[in-house]
Every structure is written in C-alpha cells, then in structure tokens.
Amino acid sequence: MSLDLYLTNKADFIEKQLEKALPANDIYPSIIHEAMRYSVLGGGKRLRAILALAACEVFSGSFEQAIGFACALEMIHAYTLVHDDLPCMDDDDYRRGKLTTHKVFGEGIAVLAGDALLTLAFEELAKMPEKYQVSTEVTIQLIKEVSEAIGSQGVIGGQVVDLDSEGKSIDSNVLEYIHHHKTGKLFIASLKGGALIGGANEEQLKAVVDFGTYFGLAFQITDDVLDLTGDATRLGKPVGSDTEQGKNTYPSIFGLENAQEMAKECILNCHQAVTSLPKTASILGDIADFILNRDH
Numbered sequence: 364m365s366l367d368l369y370l371t372n373k374a375d376f377i378e379k380q381l382e383k384a385l386p387a388n389d390i391y392p393s394i395i396h397e398a399m400r401y402s403v404l405g406g407g408k409r410l411r412a413i414l415a416l417a418a419c420e421v422f423s424g425s426f427e428q429a430i431g432f433a434c435a436l437e438m439i440h441a442y443t444l445v446h447d448d449l450p451c452m453d454d455d456d457y458r459r460g461k462l463t464t465h466k467v468f469g470e471g472i473a474v475l476a477g478d479a480l481l482t483l484a485f486e487e488l489a490k491m492p493e494k495y496q497v498s499t500e501v502t503i504q505l506i507k508e509v510s511e512a513i514g515s516q517g518v519i520g521g522q523v524v525d526l527d528s529e530g531k532s533i534d535s536n537v538l539e540y541i542h543h544h545k546t547g548k549l550f551i552a553s554l555k556g557g558a559l560i561g562g563a564n565e566e567q568l569k570a571v572v573d574f575g576t577y578f579g580l581a582f583q584i585t586d587d588v589l590d591l592t593g594d595a596t597r598l599g600k601p602v603g604s605d606t607e608q609g610k611n612t613y614p615s616i617f618g619l620e621n622a623q624e625m626a627k628e629c630i631l632n633c634h635q636a637v638t639s640l641p642k643t644a645s646i647l648g649d650i651a652d653f654i655l656n657r658d659h
Contacts, residue, residue: 414650
C-alpha cells in the first residue's frame with residue numbers, strides 16, 4: 364500500500380469515528396454542538412491521530428483499540444486551533460480553507476466550543492477500558508501523558524512564551540522551547556500513547572519519544588517555511604501571517620535555506636530513532652518523510 368493511500372484510509376476512518384463521537388447538531392443547545400463539529404470535521408491531515416494508530420500497530424496492537432485515543436487527540440488539537448485563532452491570540456480568519464470558528468459563531472461560542480472539545484476528549488479517554496478494552500492502568504497513563512502535553516508545561520506553556528515573544532528578538536533556545544512545547548509535546552503524546560496501547564516496553568517507548576521530538580520540530584520548521592513559500596490555496600490560510608504578526612520563526616532567525624536544512628536533519632534523526640524498533644516502524648519514517656515534503 365502506498366503512503367498516500369495509507370494516510371487517506373486512516374484519515375477517512377478517523378473522520379467517521381469522530382462523526383460518531385461528537386454530539387449531533389440537533390442536540391440542545393445545538394449552537395455549541397454545531398460549533399464543535401464545525402471545528403473538528405471536514406478538514407485536517409489527522410496526523411496526530413494517524414501517528415497514534417501507527418505507533419500502536421508497530422508493536423502489534425490493534426488500531427481499533429487505539430481509535431478512542433486517536434479521536435481524543437483530534438478533539439484536543441481542534442481545541443488548541445480554535446483558541447489559537449481567536450483575536451486575543453493569533454487573530455486568524457481562515458483555517459483549513461474555511462472561516463475560523465470565531466468568525467462563524469462569534470468569539471464567545473468559539474471559546475466554549477474549544478472548552479467543550481477539551482472536556483469531551485477526556486470523557487473519551489475515560490471510556491477506553493469499557494469501550495475499547497484498554498486496561499485501566501494504560502488508560503490512566505494515557506490521561507497523564509495527554510494532560511502533561513497540553514498543560515502549562517506543554518502546549519499552553521509554548522503558547523504563553525509565543526505570545527510573550529511577539530515583536531521581540533529571541534534566541535534559538537527560546538524558539539525551540541516554543542516549538543517543542545506548542546507543537547512537539549502533543550505529537551510525542553500521540554506516539555507514546557499509541558505505543559503504550561500497543562504494548563511497547565520502556566526502551567521502545569524511549570525510541571518513540573525521541574522520534575516524536577524530532578518529528579515535532581521538523582513539522583513546525585516546515586510550517587514556518589510554508590508560511591513563506593507555500594500556496595494559500597493549498598495551505599487553506601493566507602501566507603506570510605507569521606511575518607505580519609511579528610512572530611519568531613526558524614526562517615526569520617536562521618534564514619530560509621538553513622531552516623530547510625535543519626528540517627532535513629530532524630527527519631534523518633527521526634529515522635535513526637526508530638532503527639531499534641520492529642521493521643513495522645518503517646511507516647513512522649515514511650510519515651516523517653511526508654511531512655518534510657508536504658505542501659500544506
């Protein structure tokens with residue numbers, strides 16, 4: 364199976380599961396459920412969820428067992444995007460080729476939709492023992508990993524430093540902190556969680572975490588590069604918004620060519636990180652290559 368077909372099949376499967384997991388539009392109060400579904404469905408690469416399923420399968424786990432975890436990740440990711448797009452944050456009007464949630468439903472409902480997606484994600488995680496036959500011990504570990512990844516020492520911490528750094532000159536250590544926490548931590552949790560469900564041992568989990576660390580950095584560097592070189596139609600949002608907002612990026616600090624080389628080095632490190640894992644881990648390397656060469 365080609366990587367394109369693999370990614371498409373997995374994304375379609377995840378989309379169908381998300382449609383079932385999210386409250387229907389006609390459930391009262393309908394406006395919040397419409398906003399939640401608008402924020403999650405009908406777009407996105409589903410990379411975090413796909414990585415979770417792939418990591419589970421690397422260790423001979425069943426991806427059906429990991430689908431609840433995968434859906435929770437996508438709900439959390441959508442929550443971060445909804446809040447990130449708000450006028451008080453990045454003030455973006457478009458995401459995934461359509462108007463951002465606050466532009467359609469208003470800021471108040473957008474904030475609440477993000478909050479509701481975050482709480483629904485943890486509800487989905489809590490159901491894993493009964494719904495997906497994941498052990499209670501592993502479920503608790505998953506909740507711990509996700510909580511740490513998105514809290515003040517994770518995604519939120521990265522966003523705080525990002526906001527505080529706008530329009531300021533920062534060094535590479537601060538930039539790496541922003542990217543590792545705002546982007547990388549959730550990728551790491553996705554991979555580690557999938558591996559935990561699949562039955563990975565401690566040494567294997569360390570390899571997966573190393574992979575996720577380099578993957579997250581490569582993903583964000585390529586995002587920074589695409590903001591300069593990408594096509595707005597393919598990206599689903601205007602290009603050059605980082606520069607316009609005075610954000611610090613890898614190209615702005617290191618230059619475009621150096622940033623591209625740094626992304627390539629991260630991908631090489633991704634491949635190196637999984638050499639000790641079963642041969643089935645080659646899918647992770649393939650996905651890493653994909654994010655380096657993506658155009659959206």
